Amino acid sequence: MNSVSVLPDSILRVVQRWNPSSDSGRLVSGESSSGTRIYVVGPQRCGREDIVQMFRASGECSIAAREADADVVLLVVDAASVIGREDLLLLDDAAESGTPVVVALTRVDVYRDWQAVHRRDAEVLSSHCTAFAQASIVPIAPGQEQALVAVVSQVAREGQAGDSNSGVIAQTRRMIEVEIRNLRDSVPGAELRAERSQLLADRDGRRGERLVQVRSRLQRARGDLSQQIAEATRATVAGARAWVDTASRAELGSVPMRLQHEVDHHTRVIDAAMAAAVEVAGATGYVASPRIPEDPPDRRRRNEDRVTILVGASAGLGLGRIAVTPLEMIPALEFASIPVTLVLGGVAAWWLARTRGLMADRAQSRSWIVESMSTVRAQWEQRVQSVLLEAEADLGAAIMAESREQLASAQARIVEIDGELRELAAARSGQLASCERDLAALNAAF
Incomplete structure (x- = not known):
């Protein structure tokens, strides 16, 4: 030893x-x-x-x-x-x-x-x-x-x-x-650096991308709702006109009520579609519901009506004359044929004038329905436009608010990560200096 x-x-x-x-x-x-x-x-x-x-x-x-x-x-x-x-x-x-x-x-x-x-x-x-x-x-x-x-x-x-x-x-x-x-x-701090890079990339909550997605979704909804409004208008006009073609004069007076009922039904359907498109319940609560214009005006008698009466009277007199011709062959009944002829002429004139008036009223109702639904369609489109614009503003404001909150949170976290990285770097430098001192001591002694 x-x-x-x-x-x-x-x-x-x-x-x-x-x-x-x-x-x-x-x-x-x-x-x-x-x-x-x-x-x-x-x-x-x-x-x-x-x-x-x-x-x-x-x-x-x-x-x-x-x-x-x-x-x-x-x-x-x-x-x-x-x-x-x-x-x-x-x-x-x-x-x-x-x-x-x-x-x-x-x-x-x-x-x-x-x-x-x-x-x-x-x-x-x-x-x-x-x-x-x-x-x-x-x-x-x-x-x-x-x-x-x-x-x-x-x-x-x-x-x-x-x-x-x-x-x-x-x-x-x-x-x-x-x-x-x-x-x-x-x-x-590799994980911290990766987290910092991710925070920098998404610190605004992908605000621009989300706004583009909202606008794209609302634009598609606008196109779909416009198509739905056009179909609702056509269906309402076709149904109302078909009903008018068989309605009596008394029933024609209920055309505005019936038409408003159909408009209200389609309005509810369109509102439901809008609420689903903007993902906001009750999105149309602040927009007035579409209303049809005033009731159709009373039809005025025109020259056609007067001509129809004259034609009807003439036709009635002609038919009455034909009907009483056999009576004129009996001397005692010759004077009785005159009242009969007048009555038949009046009845024919009344029937022809009434029939002509009903046809004219139906035609006026059909024309009024088309004009009214044109106005209603404009109201529907204005309603959709208002709702979508308001929804875009609300959704955009919500995205901006969330973006500001996330930006503040991300910025605070980035500051924390920077501090942790500085501490890690300082600790690494201290460890490296300590190792180098120990190695220098060993090299100096041996």
Whole structure:
């Protein structure tokens, strides 16, 4: 058992902070062993087998079956090319455990530019891990194998006699380097940044898109309701005219009431369609219901009526004359034929005039129905226009109000996220600075 110098308290604190599971006793004393145990690694066809046989024959060193049992890790590469990524992966376990590393550069007698490869290998090792910065790179030519044995033995002795603490220190250094690499590569607050981007994209609640959707929906409703109004107008006119064609003179007086009843029915249907279109119940409560115009005016007697009476009287007199012709053949009844002729003429004139008047009243009613429904249609269209405009204004105002609330909420959340991101960045900077201080302390001591 060889005693070694006790580590400074600052180094002990670093090791205990980063590597509390390590064997703390190794930080006070080291262990020596007889003979050097070597663990040989390297790519194929680089001369590794020859190196292993040489060490077995030397008697000074033994080949370890596991890296954990080795005093030195020997990487065998040839001088054909610089150490590659696959070669460095073979040394990662050594870097973590703190085992010393020696590099054997074979076939230097074959490749003339081996010295450039030698320098580049040193740079690659140093940049890959600070623990490899002082690794020995031994060029091997035929007949110079013992030089490698001497270097390996020397490195093993220095590792045992100089400082048995190097394994734990190297392991701690490796842990710090990994943490520094992770801190530099990672961006803290990825979820917060994603949330912030989403808030910025939707902070107004998609106000413009929602307004366009409302206008598009109301425009479609306007077209559908216009078509419905046209169909209601045609149906009402057709039904009223069909009823008028069979109505008596007395029944024609109820045309306005019947027409208003139909208008009220279609108004309720149109109102229900509007309420469904704007998604607001009672949307027409502030709009007056359509009313038909005044009742049709009394029909005035015209020349056609007077002509109809004269024609009827003439026709009646003619028919009466024909009817009483047999009576005139009887002298006693000759004077009686005159009243009969007059009565028949009057009845015919009355019937023809009445029939002509009923037809004229029906025609006037049909014309009045068409004119009235034209007015009602305009009222329906005005009603729809007013409701849709009011609905667009109300829905737009509601969207704007919701947008303002969401904008305020999103802005407040963005401020919170910015604060959290600053705290994370500050914490990351503090952690990185602490890691760099600890690593600098270890590098300065070893």
